[in-house]
Amino acid sequence: MEEAITTTKITALAGGVGAARFLRGLTRAVPAETVTVIGNTGDDSVMYGLHVSPDLDIVSYTLAGIVDTAGWGIAGDTTHALTQIAGYGIDTWFTLKDRDIGTHMARTNWLAEGMTLTQITDHIRTSLGVTARILPMSNEPVRTKIVTLDGVTRDFQEYFVKRRHSEGVAAVTFDGARAASPAPGVMEAIEQADRILVCPSNPVLSIGPILAVPGIRETIARRREDVAAISPIIAGAALKGPAATLLPVVGAEATPTGVAALYRDFCGTMVLDRADAAQASRIEALGVRTLVTQTIMHSPAEAELLAKEILQL
Ligand code: GDP
């Protein structure tokens, strides 16, 4: 017998693909309108003159059911615009497809007209039929920068996409974070949630920027007993991306224990994969409770099961 889930309000911190996969399950497990997503904007950048918010769009497109199988962009999209500008000699290393470009055109224009990223993100997700609320972490620019072992500071997308995160990293910084403030609704979503979930996202690149916005980490820490995080690291590796190589850069081991050590001040429960069951006692020794289960989400149904298990804690 399945226990009834009585949770009424859930707030989730989210990066891109890993988070979106989990959120698709969460919004099947509970009414989507009870879910508020706080999204990372550290990856935002201006590409070909357009303001791109990759993580917010990945979540919106995924919850709208239109995401491409790659996990970002829109399914069935075409590349005419990029082909056209490549013909003008523009280096098109950052792939944006046509319908997706429409989103960035709208966002760029609305920003120029004075709308906030909060208003724009809300307008896009409602227009796409998404009932979960999606909030950018901040309306002020916070820009993730990568300092390489050679001492070069790179814009995030240049490190991540152009150079395929192949360079050694000395440090990760969040430019503008200190002067930024949480976007409207963010603090209330944390304070008023019954449960707070940290999605399986890159702890350094996706959750890091959200926590760097002054006030957010402390406010979540006050809710510590109601916070659960899903480890994006399974058996010492990330399913995709550089999470395992970046954790040591911030002094953490590339294991669920390392993630728990990084999160322990604000996170009361770590959800880790069965493959890492042997680490549960080390995590508990840090003062963090554990849930050991299957955390690889091959399908929305598996993501829904994972969400239900976490909510039944
Ligand atoms: P982005 O898509 O590049 O913004 O990256 P995210 O911040 O979403 O991080 C990707 C992380 O999600 C990687 O560390 C993956 O290991 C993790 N991830 C992706 N899919 C899954 C999954 O099914 N289960 C778990 N536990 N983690 C996942």
Ligand code: CA
């Ligand atoms: Ca991202």
